[in-house]
Structures are given as C-alpha cells and as structure tokens.
Amino acid sequence: MRPWLSDTPADLGERDGIERPAADVVLIVDDVPDNLSVLHDALDESGYTVLVATHGEAALQRAAQALPDIVLLDAVMPGMDGFEVARRLKARPDTAHIPIVFMTGLTETEHVVAAFQAGGVDYVTKPIRPREVIARIAVHMQGARQARQARNALDAFGHATMAIHIGSGRAVWQTPLARKLLQAYFGIEAAPFDLSQVPAQLLNWVQAESAQAGQGLAPKPLALVNGARQLVLNLQERTSDEDWLIVMREVSDTAVVEAMMASFKLTLREAEVLYWVVKGKTNRDIGDILGSSPATVKKHLEHVYEKLGVETRTAAANLAMRRVASLAQR
Incomplete structure (x- = not known):
C-alpha cells in the first residue's frame, strides 16, 4: 500500500501551523486502490496536491481538516456511500462550497439525478479516463476559485x-x-x-x-x-x-426603545410594547412579535398608560413620537 493510501490523519498535512500548499488541492474518495493510484499519479503530474480517502468517514474527516478545492467522489462504496458523503459535506458550513464530481459506473438516469440532488456539480463514468477527469476538474476549479474569492471579499467586509x-x-x-x-x-x-x-x-x-x-x-x-x-x-x-x-x-431601533425607557421610566418590555404601538401594531401582533399573549401585552400597556399619564393607545403613541423626535433634535 502506498503511503498516501493510509486512512490515518497523519498524511493529511494537518492544519496545525502547516501552511496550505499553493497548488490546488484535490481529495479523491474511492475504495478501490487501483483507481486511487491511477488518479493520484495523473493529478500529481498535472501539478495538483492530492489527498485520498478509501471510505466515507475518512473522506469527511479529510475534507473538514484540509478543505480541498474539489472532491472526486466514488458513488458506490461499502458502508457510507458517496451520495451520503456528498449530502454531509453540503450540510456543513465549512465544506458546503466545495465542488463535488462523482465517479460512477451507474449511468442510469435515477443515479445521475441522485448525484446532482446530493450536491454534485458533475460526474464521470468508470472506467476512469484520467485526461477527461483532469479536464473536468480544471473547468470546475476555475468556477470554484472565482466563487471563493467573492465569498472571501464578502466575509472581509462583513x-x-x-x-x-x-x-x-x-x-x-x-x-x-x-x-x-x-x-x-x-x-x-x-x-x-x-x-x-x-x-x-x-x-x-x-x-x-x-x-x-x-x-x-x-x-x-x-x-x-x-x-x-x-x-x-x-x-x-x-x-x-x-x-x-x-x-x-x-x-435596529434599539436606541429608540432605550430612549423611551429613559424618558418615561419604562421597563424594557413596556418600552418594546410602546415601540410597536407607535408602529401601529395590535395587541395580538405585538404578542406574536414579543412571544407574549395579548393579555400580557394589554397589562404592559396599562402600565405604559399610567406612566405616560394617558388613557388611549393613540395618545400614548403620539406622546412617544413627540418625545423621541425632540430627543433626536438635541
């Protein structure tokens, strides 16, 4: 067995201070060593950094640790099949963006559809033709690189x-x-x-x-x-x-709520009720928003009336709007 066929984490180049290689990283997942060998050599000669896994659990572990740029995934494997591996990769925030190319001998329509439904962007049929795989990878890698750059820019700007x-x-x-x-x-x-x-x-x-x-x-x-x-x-x-x-x-209108609390000596919940009264919401609406019953909202509103010295919700809303407007002008 080649060293890179080991299923232990040691061959991953774990992300514990080791810099990520500059070359694009491909994770190959296949339970057949001969397939891994052919693809590994072809991709390595093309300048890719290659990681491998021979079963589903190892694939998930490697993907989470190394965050490869693309995954070549065998559809049919013992235990966890490739469809389930893909679904789990797509369910994780840190690996969901990674493009997945399925490798399968199953060309029936339902299997092709299952591959795409599981999150695959493409598929190649067995027996594997390395030149075709490399060509497919290059296309998807370019799109993934552009998408990654866009996501990184959005993340950087919050x-x-x-x-x-x-x-x-x-x-x-x-x-x-x-x-x-x-x-x-x-x-x-x-x-x-x-x-x-x-x-x-x-x-x-x-x-x-x-x-x-x-x-x-x-x-x-x-x-x-x-x-x-x-x-x-x-x-x-x-x-x-x-x-x-x-x-x-x-x-956020948190500042408005805080201003109401300070001006009228309201509790936080009373100020929130008054805020939504100003917005024209009914007691039932306010209850849905704040997670309270209409009866509880009514009780809070009675306290608001008392503290503001008014008798109706219209008067309370008008007084609150005037007070907030005057504070904004200071």
Missing part, C-alpha cells in the same frame, strides 16, 4: 450574504454573518447551521419572489422581527439557473 438553490431547497453557501443572523431570527440553535435545510419561510419567499423576477417584476423584500431589531432580506440576483443570491441587512 456582508451578510447567502446563495440558495431553489430546486433542492438548499443553501449553497453563506457568509458567517448571514449564518449568525439566520440562527438569531429563525431560532436555529444547532451549531453548525445545517446548510441542507433552509427554513421553510425563507425558502417559500425565495421561490415566490424568484418567480416574480422571472416575470420581470421587482421582488419584494422579506422582513423578520426580533424585538426592536428587524432583518430585511432582498433577492439580489440569480448566480446560475437555480441559484439566487440573498443579501441581508439588520435594522
């Missing part, structure tokens, strides 16, 4: 951006800030955020507004509320036939 594939309902990639905002506004507690599952409300909005855009109509933004903060999502552009770019922007 932009909250993600791309969603409408057909599969999967997030293709997202910046760290976008992932943080999704977790906050959709109540997702699992870490890391599972990219294979886009919240239903978000996916339904993307599908509806992309259809509108396809008819030449301007897509409408999606606004989500979290206390005095609001997340506004805009459908930006289509990056491919079924991938749509989403840009998020968080709008």
Whole structure:
C-alpha cells in the first residue's frame, strides 16, 4: 500500500501551523486502490496536491481538516456511500462550497439525478479516463476559485450574504454573518447551521419572489422581527439557473426603545410594547412579535398608560413620537 493510501490523519498535512500548499488541492474518495493510484499519479503530474480517502468517514474527516478545492467522489462504496458523503459535506458550513464530481459506473438516469440532488456539480463514468477527469476538474476549479474569492471579499467586509438553490431547497453557501443572523431570527440553535435545510419561510419567499423576477417584476423584500431589531432580506440576483443570491441587512431601533425607557421610566418590555404601538401594531401582533399573549401585552400597556399619564393607545403613541423626535433634535 502506498503511503498516501493510509486512512490515518497523519498524511493529511494537518492544519496545525502547516501552511496550505499553493497548488490546488484535490481529495479523491474511492475504495478501490487501483483507481486511487491511477488518479493520484495523473493529478500529481498535472501539478495538483492530492489527498485520498478509501471510505466515507475518512473522506469527511479529510475534507473538514484540509478543505480541498474539489472532491472526486466514488458513488458506490461499502458502508457510507458517496451520495451520503456528498449530502454531509453540503450540510456543513465549512465544506458546503466545495465542488463535488462523482465517479460512477451507474449511468442510469435515477443515479445521475441522485448525484446532482446530493450536491454534485458533475460526474464521470468508470472506467476512469484520467485526461477527461483532469479536464473536468480544471473547468470546475476555475468556477470554484472565482466563487471563493467573492465569498472571501464578502466575509472581509462583513456582508451578510447567502446563495440558495431553489430546486433542492438548499443553501449553497453563506457568509458567517448571514449564518449568525439566520440562527438569531429563525431560532436555529444547532451549531453548525445545517446548510441542507433552509427554513421553510425563507425558502417559500425565495421561490415566490424568484418567480416574480422571472416575470420581470421587482421582488419584494422579506422582513423578520426580533424585538426592536428587524432583518430585511432582498433577492439580489440569480448566480446560475437555480441559484439566487440573498443579501441581508439588520435594522435596529434599539436606541429608540432605550430612549423611551429613559424618558418615561419604562421597563424594557413596556418600552418594546410602546415601540410597536407607535408602529401601529395590535395587541395580538405585538404578542406574536414579543412571544407574549395579548393579555400580557394589554397589562404592559396599562402600565405604559399610567406612566405616560394617558388613557388611549393613540395618545400614548403620539406622546412617544413627540418625545423621541425632540430627543433626536438635541
């Protein structure tokens, strides 16, 4: 067995202070040593840095450690097959962006469809022809490199951006800030955020507004509320036939709520209730926003009336708007 066929982590060039090689990194996953040998030699001669794995678990470990630029993945392996490996890679934020090219002897339509549904960007049939594989890799590597540069630029500027594939309902990639905002506004507690599952409300909005855009109509933004903060999502552009770019922007009126607390000696929850009264929301709406019952909102509002010296929600809203406006002018 060649040294690079070992399934121990030692041959990975683990990311413990060792610099990532300048050459593009290819991870080959196949349980047949002869296939690994042929591909390894061909890719190595073409200037690629090559990593290998002979089963699914090793593939996931290597991908998480080395973050290769592309994965050549055998579809049929004992234990965890290639389709499941692909799904798991696409479900992780750190590996979801890596293009996957399936290697398969299964050319029936259902298997080809399964490869793409699992997250593959292409497939090659066995017996493997190294020159064809290298040509396919070069094409996908160029696209992946450009996408990586764009993601790195967005991350560097702190932009909250993600791309969603409408057909599969999967997030293709997202910046760290976008992932943080999704977790906050959709109540997702699992870490890391599972990219294979886009919240239903978000996916339904993307599908509806992309259809509108396809008819030449301007897509409408999606606004989500979290206390005095609001997340506004805009459908930006289509990056491919079924991938749509989403840009998020968080709008915060925390300063307004704090001003109400200080001016009228309100509690935080009372100030939040008053804030949404000013916005024209009903007690039921406010309860849904703040996670309280309408009866609890009514009780908070009674305390607000007492502290403001008013008797109606209209009077309370008018007084609050005047006070905030006067503070803004100072």
